[in-house]
Every structure is written in structure tokens, then in C-alpha cells.
Amino acid sequence: MNAMKWSPAVTAATSTRELAHPSCAEIRLEGVLHALSDPLRLRIVRELAVVDDELSCSHFELPVSKSTTTHHFRVLRESGVIEQNYRGTAKMSGLRREDLDRLFPGLLDSVLGAATAQAARLGDN
Amino acid sequence: MNAMKWSPAVTAATSTRELAHPSCAEIRLEGVLHALSDPLRLRIVRELAVVDDELSCSHFELPVSKSTTTHHFRVLRESGVIEQNYRGTAKMSGLRREDLDRLFPGLLDSVLGAATAQAARLGDN
DNA sequence: ACCTTACTACGATGGGTATCGTACGAAGCG
DNA sequence: CGCTTCGTACGATACCCATCGTAGTAAGGT
Numbered sequence: 001m002n003a004m005k006w007s008p009a010v011t012a013a014t015s016t017r018e019l020a021h022p023s024c025a026e027i028r029l030e031g032v033l034h035a036l037s038d039p040l041r042l043r044i045v046r047e048l049a050v051v052d053d054e055l056s057c058s059h060f061e062l063p064v065s066k067s068t069t070t071h072h073f074r075v076l077r078e079s080g081v082i083e084q085n086y087r088g089t090a091k092m093s094g095l096r097r098e099d100l101d102r103l104f105p106g107l108l109d110s111v112l113g114a115a116t117a118q119a120a121r122l123g124d125n
Numbered sequence: 126m127n128a129m130k131w132s133p134a135v136t137a138a139t140s141t142r143e144l145a146h147p148s149c150a151e152i153r154l155e156g157v158l159h160a161l162s163d164p165l166r167l168r169i170v171r172e173l174a175v176v177d178d179e180l181s182c183s184h185f186e187l188p189v190s191k192s193t194t195t196h197h198f199r200v201l202r203e204s205g206v207i208e209q210n211y212r213g214t215a216k217m218s219g220l221r222r223e224d225l226d227r228l229f230p231g232l233l234d235s236v237l238g239a240a241t242a243q244a245a246r247l248g249d250n
Numbered sequence: 251a252c253c254t255t256a257c258t259a260c261g262a263t264g265g266g267t268a269t270c271g272t273a274c275g276a277a278g279c280g
Numbered sequence: 281c282g283c284t285t286c287g288t289a290c291g292a293t294a295c296c297c298a299t300c301g302t303a304g305t306a307a308g309g310t
Binding site: 056057058066067069070073074086088089090091 | 254255256257258259260
Binding site: 025028029030031033034036037038039042103104105106107109110111113114115117118121 | 150153154155156158159161162163164167228229230231232234235236238239240242243246
């Protein structure tokens with residue numbers, strides 16, 4: 001879907017920095033569950049949930065390289081879990097709470113609750 | 126333990142057919158989400174939920190080979206989602222509802238509800 | 251203009267996993 | 281005792297995916 005080579009000509013500059021998001025109709029439960037099944041991504045989602053606001057990618061201190069971080073954010077965005085947009089040099093990410101709650105009522109909250117419960121059970125970490 | 130060419134001798138028979146299950150303390154949220162993120166496995170779990178009983182593996186008519194079916198049931202069992210035991214030649218599978226509800230309250234129900242909602246949204250299939 | 255910060259794209263790599271076919275083992279039935 | 285049904289184990293294959301490093305683009309500050 002983004003394999004285009006993008007013509008080196010004009011390039012309106014602003015249009016380049018648009019990010020593709022799935023519409024609500026395109027969001028699949030299996031994709032959401034898969035996105036949330038990675039420890040790093042679940043951690044990102046939990047942080048986004050507690051601040052209940054958009055955060056820049058660089059706010060997260062993840063034990064992986066920057067390119068890997070980019071990869072995880074893309075998985076979250078393409079599965080419909082988060083929404084991303086550029087603000088200056090920063091790329092802000094926020095949960096698609098309303099969309100998810102409408103599509104899958106209670107799912108996000110129970111996953112977040114389960115993650116918190118498990119973190120407590122395992123001594124946070 | 127059984128890589129041998131098969132010694133035709135004693136072979137206690139009953140001890141062979143025990144299945145390993147994770148204890149509650151060993152069940153990980155990420156593992157559960159991963160197990161549920163596969164369409165086939167989600168379908169199995171949904172069927173187990175509606176009948177609210179144990180079902181034999183062969184009851185499911187899945188569009189994959191028998192060995193693949195075995196694989197998916199094993200993933201579900203090793204992640205802690207289902208419980209399995211032999212009954213005669215059949216292998217019965219049932220949801221570990223109580224364990225999951227205790228570990229992750231509301232999670233299973235919201236996933237099942239989300240799956241049902243999505244099935245309705247996509248025209249069942 | 252330059253430099254810094256922030257993020258991306260690409261290619262590579264290693265491990266995971268979904269799939270299959272074949273061959274075999276265990277229970278039950280005739 | 282055969283035969284059937286049900287499921288497993290194993291090896292192979294092909295694809296997915298998490299990870300990295302390098303090189304590059306975009307926006308903003310000085």
C-alpha cells in the first residue's frame with residue numbers, strides 16, 4: 001500500500017507527510033490483538049492510555065533501536081490502534097479510543113486492565 | 126523422550142497420554158493475545174464459548190490439515206486459553222474460563238463480544 | 251547557511267510459525 | 281486379532297516479523 005516509489009519531481013512537501021490510517025471499517029480484531037500481543041507495543045499502548053493524550057515517539061525510552069521503534073509504531077497505526085500525525089519534527093501518537101470503543105466495546109479497557117493486573121502480579125518490572 | 130525406534134516392551138500406556146498445561150502463574154497476557162490473534166484459533170475459541178462445554182478436536186471443521194489443527198490446539202493450550210484431556214480416542218478441549226477470568230477480568234468476554242460484533246459487521250462468514 | 255533533532259526507508263538477518271504430507275501410536279469395535 | 285478412528289511426531293517449506301545498521305529527509309533553531 002505504500003510501496004510507491006514517489007516521483008522525485010515537485011513533491012508538494014506537505015502532502016508527503018501524510019500518514020495512512022485504516023478506516024474504522026478496515027480495522028480487524030485479529031490485527032488489533034496481534035498488535036497488542038507484542039510486549040513493546042503493549043507497553044506503548046499502556047503509556048498512551050495513562051497520559052490520555054498524544055505523545056511523541058521519542059518520549060518513549062524503549063530498549064530497541066530507533067528503526068525498530070518506528071516499526072512498532074507503524075504496526076500499531078496500521079492495525080488501527082493508534083493515530084499518528086506530524087507536528088513539526090515530532091510525530092505524535094495517540095490511542096484511537098473512540099473508534100476502538102465503538103468497534104469493540106470494552107476490549108481496550110479490559111486489555112489495559114489485564115496488563116496492569118499482570119504487571120502487579122509480576123512485580124511491575 | 127520417545128525418539129527411540131520404539132521398543133516393543135512395557136510402555137506404561139496411561140502415563141504417555143498426559144498433556145502439559147501452564148499453571149495460572151505462568152499464563153502471560155501477551156501469549157493469550159497472540160493465541161487469539163489467529164483467525165482459526167479465534168474461531169475455535171468462539172465455538173468453545175458458545176457450547177460452554179468440552180468439544181473433541183474432530184468436531185471442528187477447519188479448512189486446514191489435521192496436523193495444522195493439532196498445532197493450533199497446542200498453541201491455545203500452551204498459552205493457557207484452553208484445557209485438553211484425552212477421553213478414549215478423542216481429545217477434548219474446553220475453555221479455561223475461570224482461570225482467565227480470575228487473571229484477566231473481562232478480557233475473554235470482551236474479545237468474544239468483539240469477535241461477534243465483527244462477524245456481524247462483516248456479514249458473519 | 252548550518253547543525254541538531256526526529257523520524258523514515260531500505261536491505262539484511264535470524265527466529266518464529268502456519269502449513270503440509272507421511273508415518274506412526276493409542277483406544278475402541280468388530 | 282485386524283480394522284477404523286482420532287490424534288501425534290517429524291521433517292520440510294515458505295512466509296512473517298522483530299531486529300539492526302546505514303543512509304537519508306524534513307522541520308526548526310541559532
